[in-house]
Amino acid sequence: MSTKSSQPNHLIVLIHGLADTLHAWDNCINELRKIEPSDFLLHASGVNGRFRTHDGFDECGKRLANEIRGLVHQQTHLTKLSVIGHSMGGMIARYALGILFNPVDGNVCGLKPIHFITLATPHLGLTVDDGPGQVPFVAWAGNIPLLGPSVKSALQGMGHWVARTVFRGTGRHFLALDGGPGELPLLMLMAMDAPDKDQYFYSALAAFTSRACYGNVGRDHWVSWENATIRSTEDLPNIPPDVVHEGRGVVRADPPDAGLSPALLLAYSAEAAVDSAIGAHPLMAAATASGAISREGECSKILQRPVAASIAASSTRAGDGAAAGTTGAYANIEGAESGFAALQSALPSGIAAGQAAEAEALERAVEGAMESPAQVVEFALERLRRLPWRRVDVSFAGAHLGSAHNNIQATRWTNRVGFSVLEHVRGHLTVRAGEGLQAEG
Structure with a gap:
């Protein structure tokens, strides 16, 4: 249609x-x-x-x-x-x-x-366990007078079977029941990039x-x-x-x-007030106050992912390779006639510089781990909220x-x-x- x-x-x-x-x-x-x-x-x-x-x-x-x-x-x-x-x-x-x-x-x-x-x-x-990923119906069932705890326990016990049997692949993905030994569930993979497989789930989100x-x-x-x-x-x-x-x-x-990429706010600020301090611009102030940009203004300290050059999330745990690539991207913005155009031209080099550090850091973080549903939810939340x-x-x-x-x-x-x-x-x-x-x- x-x-x-x-x-x-x-x-x-x-x-x-x-x-x-x-x-x-x-x-x-x-x-x-x-x-x-x-x-x-x-x-x-x-x-x-x-x-x-x-x-x-x-x-x-x-x-x-x-x-x-x-x-x-x-x-x-x-x-x-x-x-x-x-x-x-x-x-x-x-x-x-x-x-x-x-x-x-x-x-x-x-x-x-x-x-x-x-x-x-x-x-x-979606999980049957307590936490932000829990299906609300399960929590609601637990509040039924007298029978609540038993009903909730029954739903939790049969949740995985229903997911696998009724909803097949989708159920396994939602409840992180996929992935074998040494493999991560798709929910975790979709919160990162896998350049060797030409999969850029995180970078694609960050690019918007x-x-x-x-x-x-x-x-x-x-x-x-x-x-x-x-x-x-x-x-x-x-x-x-x-x-x-x-x-x-x-x-x-x-x-x-609030959902605007901080790097684009930076570019907008450069166009709107080249002679003004970037931190004084109202859009940048809002981003700083909300935590989208670190309060220290260290825009080169970006979390992981190849496209980090374009999105400055509030992370101070970036790998050196990613930070180095990103610094170059921001340097190209300063003094440009059009901050947004300069950012676009600088993006590919920042991606290339951060890619190796991203893959290595994530591999170390999850290597050999047995992921419980709570761990999967925590990982996805931690990654996605940085955007x-x-x-x-x-x-x-x-x-x-x-x-x-x-x-x-x-x-x-x-x-x-x-x-x-x-x-x-x-x-x-x-x-x-x-x-x-x-x-x-």
Whole structure:
């Protein structure tokens, strides 16, 4: 399903979740069509419908990657790519992007990555054990009067069997039951890069101009608030209970620039105020305050991954090789007429310099380890949270119809209360139109 305007150059691919179809995006596409003027080509992926989603992140991701290749081949005028995924669709998208990413130029299938947006996606996988990755239904069952502990224990006991038997490869991937001796589960692999296999899962995410994740504060029996918004329980914001209780959509959202790559903020600052101290720019101050950039301003200290030259996460544990490559990238920005253009030209050298250190450091970190579900969740959380995300918190406690998990997508007519979330997504795309560097007025 797609819509055409006169030579649109920005492809937006929408990926549905488990056991759903491309029609789950009908309401969202109708909402995004309201953007005027629009250079968007909207495409709801149709290659993983219904039970095909049970084949695993990898098989679904490969099919999606081939679908995107076909679109790019047919629509030769395309130059930009954005992705919106609901639930498992976000995981399928992450896999596809990882095998489409080109570490030399930082593009995805030849297109410049702009927005990465997920709605109720279980980025940390799903577990039956306590923690941010736990399926909320399991925790809810534990609160049933009298029978709660027994019901919860039964669900935990049969969870792995159900995952393997009913959901096949996808169940094994979600619960990190895949991987043999000496092999990491796919959930961990998708939080890093494997250059020897041409898989750049982390770098592909980092290459996007901005990232946003929407999550339900409660009443989502499949994906927890922490999981969908890539937070630990301790990091969850304090939202007034009455706001949550009456919620019928977005109840709290980070500023639009929260998910913007700090390196791009640096470039924007260079263009907007070359003679000013970068740290004094309001966008940079916001990034520093949120922890996206280290308070010491040491932008060359970047965490791991080949694409670290383009994304300055708040890490002080980078390998020397990655830091050296990144320092060169930032040096090229200073004094340039266009900070953003300079960053793009510097990106490939930074990638090459950091690649060896990234692979070696990660291999040492996980070599020979036996990963429990809790360890897998912790690893994925630690890695993903180092990237800047715009976190958007949603509540449907005040809604009378539909489940929160589907309301957030406005999947069907019973989920119409979720139209307000789609409006918010449209607003996010509008603010970030073009290069995504302009501030919201």
